[in-house]
Amino acid sequence: MSRLASIYICQSCGAQTRQFFGRCSNCGDWNSIVEQAVSSVNSKSNQRKPHSFKDPRPQLSEPIGALKEKALDRLTSGYGEFDRVLGGGLVPGSLVLVGGDPGIGKSTLLLQSATTMALQQSVLYVSAEESAQQVRLRWKRLQGPESNLQLLAETSLELVLQELEALQPAVAIIDSIQALHDEHLSGAPGSVGQVRECSSALQRLAKQQNTSLLLVGHVTKEGMLAGPKVLEHLVDVVLTFEGDRYASHRLLRAVKNRYGATHELGIFEMQGNGLIEVTNPSEIFLNRKSAAGVATIVACEGNRSLAVDLQALISATTYASPRRTATGVETNRLHQILAVLEKHMGLALSRHDCYLAVAGGLEVEEPAADLGIATAVISSYRDLILPEGTVLIGELGLGGQLRPVGQIQQRLQEAERLGFQRAVFPKGSGLEQMQTEVKLQCFEASNISEALVMALGVDLENDQN
Ligand code: TYD
Ligand code: MG
Numbered sequence: 001m002s003r004l005a006s007i008y009i010c011q012s013c014g015a016q017t018r019q020f021f022g023r024c025s026n027c028g029d030w031n032s033i034v035e036q037a038v039s040s041v042n043s044k045s046n047q048r049k050p051h052s053f054k055d056p057r058p059q060l061s062e063p064i065g066a067l068k069e070k071a072l073d074r075l076t077s078g079y080g081e082f083d084r085v086l087g088g089g090l091v092p093g094s095l096v097l098v099g100g101d102p103g104i105g106k107s108t109l110l111l112q113s114a115t116t117m118a119l120q121q122s123v124l125y126v127s128a129e130e131s132a133q134q135v136r137l138r139w140k141r142l143q144g145p146e147s148n149l150q151l152l153a154e155t156s157l158e159l160v161l162q163e164l165e166a167l168q169p170a171v172a173i174i175d176s177i178q179a180l181h182d183e184h185l186s187g188a189p190g191s192v193g194q195v196r197e198c199s200s201a202l203q204r205l206a207k208q209q210n211t212s213l214l215l216v217g218h219v220t221k222e223g224m225l226a227g228p229k230v231l232e233h234l235v236d237v238v239l240t241f242e243g244d245r246y247a248s249h250r251l252l253r254a255v256k257n258r259y260g261a262t263h264e265l266g267i268f269e270m271q272g273n274g275l276i277e278v279t280n281p282s283e284i285f286l287n288r289k290s291a292a293g294v295a296t297i298v299a300c301e302g303n304r305s306l307a308v309d310l311q312a313l314i315s316a317t318t319y320a321s322p323r324r325t326a327t328g329v330e331t332n333r334l335h336q337i338l339a340v341l342e343k344h345m346g347l348a349l350s351r352h353d354c355y356l357a358v359a360g361g362l363e364v365e366e367p368a369a370d371l372g373i374a375t376a377v378i379s380s381y382r383d384l385i386l387p388e389g390t391v392l393i394g395e396l397g398l399g400g401q402l403r404p405v406g407q408i409q410q411r412l413q414e415a416e417r418l419g420f421q422r423a424v425f426p427k428g429s430g431l432e433q434m435q436t437e438v439k440l441q442c443f444e445a446s447n448i449s450e451a452l453v454m455a456l457g458v459d460l461e462n463d464q465n
Contacts, residue, residue, distance in 0.1 A: 308358060
């Protein structure tokens with residue numbers, strides 16, 4: 001009797017064994033060995049058939065006009081914010097992986113989106129984590145429109161593939177890829193081998209029948225997408241759904257996108273009856289009340305600018321080495337800014353603890369936030385309140401000089417739209433070349449001390465108390 005066996009392949013060096021090891025005996029890497037069904041590797045029935053592609057010969061790329069028309073074929077996900085992150089909608093036949101912490105709202109987002117999409121095309125929602133009854137309960141709570149959404153509560157890969165082939169839906173949602181399992185593999189659902197096999201089988205079918213697949217993926221404790229890295233290489237788009245579980249808004253980001261720009265940001269708010277999109281996000285991240293230690297920056301996420309409040313708290317330390325905690329900003333960046341302020345502004349920050357937070361749980365990675373961070377720190381250190389309606393934009397160099405940042409016009413326009421009156425930004429940002437007139441009061445500074453004089457009205461370099 002022939003028995004389906006598994007082999008174990010090291011993801012780092014490709015070595016094959018018959019047995020599972022925690023460490024590859026060939027290259028010495030830990031946790032790199034993955035189970036794979038022999039049938040999927042070399043059985044005849046699964047070998048790639050040359051005629052599976054209609055025309056395998058190389059073809060001339062299409063004229064630009066035809067390509068533009070094709071772009072219109074994208075399916076709308078039902079949410080403008082979701083479409084923006086996807087690069088203008090869902091591309092037919094594409095594979096999208098949506099990752100996120102448990103309870104963040106992945107199932108809610110996809111069920112709502114599926115319900116809206118099902119008004120126009122056939123959509124299959126495979127719930128591998130919840131029973132059909134549970135999904136129906138959620139659906140009732142969401143009060144979505146009546147649509148022909150097909151619901152399948154199943155965990156077996158084979159049955160899901162069968163259903164996909166039978167229904168040939170335009171869009172299929174798998175919630176989640178970690179809960180599916182292939183009976184030919186001995187690994188538990190969610191194990192690296194299972195995730196890899198299930199996703200590649202789904203991908204093959206989806207590309208063949210031009211079904212767009214949305215896969216929900218779990219995130220590990222370290223915040224990485226659970227499963228093999230190949231999963232991220234395999235799919236066309238990787239999105240992460242994040243946000244503070246205790247705050248109501250959620251951010252959808254593109255980490256990888258073969259059909260659009262990455263670093264696009266979609267913003268949603270979780271309410272009692274589901275997720276709604278936030279079209280004017282700056283309002284969430286702004287407090288509008290001036291206080292010591294608060295500064296407003298305008299950050300750019302993809303094509304979108306957001307005005308965001310930063311808060312700093314500086315207090316004398318009781319520890320041998322001062323504490324530095326940053327939420328939403330890289331701690332190393334904060335260290336660097338504190339060092340620049342200490343050296344060039346003569347502040348005794350090494351004897352103070354420093355806590356920094358970005359309002360609303362947003363992560364700000366770009367250096368354009370430097371000037372805002374520095375001003376928030378000084379505002380808290382000296383107990384000075386920034387005049388209302390001021391935004392700060394600029395990168396801080398190690399010598400205390402300010403460097404211009406990109407998309408300045410877009411940032412100033414956003415600040416103006418939100419009713420800010422003053423902006424402090426680096427000299428040489430190209431104010432003269434801007435196409436539209438800026439009504440904000442603009443202050444161009446060449447270094448940090450000039451910027452602080454403009455923003456706070458204090459001359460720290462000549463005032464050492
Ligand atoms: P869920 O979509 O199940 O998260 P995930 O699939 O990412 O694990 O979201 C669950 C959370 O969302 C849960 O804590 C309750 C909350 N929620 C609402 O606040 N409003 C709603 O309408 C729904 C459906 C869920
Ligand atoms: Mg879920």
